[in-house]
Amino acid sequence: MDMEMWTKDGSVDRFGKPARRDISGGWRSGLLLLANQGLSTLAFVGVEVNLVLFSTRVLKQANAEASNTFSRWMGTVNLFSLVGAFLSDAYLGRYRSCAIFQSILTLGLVMLSLTTSYLLLKPSGCGKEELQCDPHSEFELAMFYLSIYLVAFGNGAGEPSIATFGTDQFDEEHEHEKASKNFFYSYFYVATNIGSLFSETILAYLQNLGHWALGFWVSAGSALFALVVFLGGSFRYRHFRRCGNPVARFFQVIFAAWKKLSVEIPAEDGLYEIQGADGANNGGRRIHHTSDFKFLDHAAIITSKDKINPTNQNNQHPRQHNPWQLCTVTQVEEVKCVFRLLPIWICTITFSGTFVQMVSLFIEQGASMKTTIYKFHIPPASMTVFDILISSTFIIFYKKLIAPFYTKLTKTIPKGPSDLRKMGYGLIFAMAGMLTAGFVEIHRKKYALEESEELSSLFILWQIPQYVLLGIGEAFVYVSQLDFFGSQVPDVMRSLGIGLSLSSISLGSYFCSLVLTVAMKITTKEGDLGWIPANLNDGFMERYFFLMTVLTGMELVLYIWFARRYKSISLERREDVGMENEMS
Structure with a gap:
């Protein structure tokens, strides 16, 4: 039998049989999933890109209130990524998760389109700058919020699964497929940007002219098409069997370690681990023992109550034990991996907050500038196209041009900067972007038009540098973050690792909303208009941008401290797992 015909990473086909390399997975499946991601992003961003303007023009919210509405919604989108990742790893599996959550996304967009068409746009044609909409009833607003939060749940909960499912299509034990797997997250982000590009140009232009319902219906159609594309590859996809509830495994370690805190930790070979075929199931691998977070090692101490013979703990078929009293070294190391990741995760929250500004306050800033060139009107939301183009270009040419230049400049190993170092560079570019936005705002107010209450004669293209700087920062941080969090968690928690990465955007959004709320409360105390x-033109939005610059700088200092002390996960090789399985 030709062993090259079968995958070596434990993946299976849709019938649960070992996956054949020639008829499953690879770039045929990967390209379907990239197309699906592009179409799904087009659908989602069609709502995201102009939600602030929709809130001000249709719902008649004030600027700060609209920005907070968006930040809370965007935060919820990415908070749902943790929920979806947990359900995927523990119960549904990645394929079912993608199908279910994308169906919910489509349902939410159809509801939003119907709600906008028949409930919110009254009188007909309202939602433009010159025609205000009538006040809305509580029922109409409830239907609107239900719709956009269904969109948030469908998109947020499904994204970790689709990203991880894409990498599942490549066998990391095969040299050619391993290289493709390493590139997938980069192409995944490019596909995301391509989908965003259409929404942030064509749809943003239509919606800025007041064609809100049309824009939402286009998004709904794109989501439906994305679902059809995904289901079309059902017979080709590779799958991994679920490995149980990762959250339960996490708390089993905490509980078992707490119960045995008074027991002395033996030598490393005295801790409980299962060897052989039972030790690494469903494509999962054991994790080598590490010396940090030693209090967790208590969970792997064998006592007389555990009914395990210490001299026979490594046999092929160990007796069942209570997992809330005794955990394997691998299970303990899974928890250690999460603890090591948490400081890195926390230190990207403010960056995520600066990223959220591109689709909230940057748009409000652009709407107060000169947006016409000859007779053509540039929608403020379309300025994010510069972020998309620069980040996509940066990702596409990184391996061929940027990494080799970095290696030559720094005289380091050919691999270029590590994921941790790239995330640090991204924070620096984020600081520069927010600082630039502050200076542009000062400059914009200098050219405020006396005959207009809200506009400035400063041309909107002055915003390009801030979008470019944040775009480079985005390329550094988010691709590296996906790769880093996907590789630094155990096999049984990969979707949860990606969900943790994406959820930093959630906390960043909530953090921005909190900072803005506190800033407005403080600056409006004595009857002032606030920032x-x-x-x-009557405010000081540049101060908010400068505040975010300072906060990102403080986060960078903390990030450097934690990144220098980070210890990478140490997994056993799959070939070692295979040899043990053969021996068993």
């Missing part, structure tokens, strides 16, 4: 009033 971000309805008329930006």
Whole structure:
């Protein structure tokens, strides 16, 4: 039998049989999933890109209130990524998760389109700058919020699964497929940007002209097409069997370690681990023991109550034990991996907050600038196209041009900067982007038009540098973050690792909302208009941008401290697992 015909990473086909390399997975499946991601992103961003303007023009919210509405919604989108990742790893599996959550996304977009068409746009044609909409009833607003939060749940919960499912299509034990797997997250982000590009140009332009319902219906159609594309590859996809509830495994370690805190930790070979075929199931691998977070090692201490013979703990078929009293070294190391990742995760929250500004306050800033060139009107939301183009270009040419230049410049090993180092560079570019936005705002107010209450004669293209700088930072941080979090968690928690990465955007959004709320409360105490009033010419939005610059700088200092002390996960080789399985 030709062993090259079968995958070596434990993946199976849709019938649960070992996956054949020639008829499953690879780039045929990967390209379907990239197309699906592009179409799903087009659908989602069609709502995201102009939600702030929709809130001000259709729902008649003030600037700060609209920005907070968006930040809370965007935060919820990415918070749902943790929920979806947990359900995927523990119960549903990645394929079912993708199908279910994308169906919910489509349902939410159809509801939003119907709600906008028949409930919110009254009188007909309202939602433009010159025609305000009538006040809305509680029922109409409830239907609107239900719709956008269904969209949030469908998109947020499904994204970790689709990203991880894409990498599942490549066998990391095969040299050619392993190289493709390493590139997948980069192409995944490019596909995301391509989908965003259409929404942030064509759809943003239509919605800025007041064609809100049309824009939402296009998004709904794109989501439906994305679902059809995904289901079309059902017979080709590779799958991994579920490995149980990762959250339960996490708390089993905490509980078992707490119960045995008074027991002395033996030598490393005295801790409990299962060897042989029972030790690594469903494509999962054991993790080598590490010396940090030693209090967790208590969970792997064998006592007389555990009914395990210490001299026979490594046999092929160990007796069943209570997992809330005794855990394997691998299970303990899974928890250690999460603890090591948490400081890195926390230190990307403020960056995520700066990223959220591109689709909230940057748009409000652009709407208060000169947006016409000859007779063509540039939608403020379309300025994010510069972020998309620069980040996509940066990702595409990174391996061929940027990494080799970095290696030559720094005289380091050919691999270029590590994921941790790239995330640090991204924080620096984020600081530069927010600082630039602050100076642009000062410059914009200098050119405020006396005959207009809200506009400035400064041309909107002055915003390009801040979008470019944040785009480079985005390329550094988010691709590296996906790769890093996907590789630094155990096999049984890969979707949860990606979900943790994406959820930093959630906390960043909530953090921005909190900072903005506190800033507005403090600056409006004595009857002042505050930093971000309805008329930006009367406010000090640049101070908010400078505050975010300082906070990102503080986060960078903390990040460097934790990154230098980070210890990478140490997994056993799959070929070692295979040899043990053969021996068993």
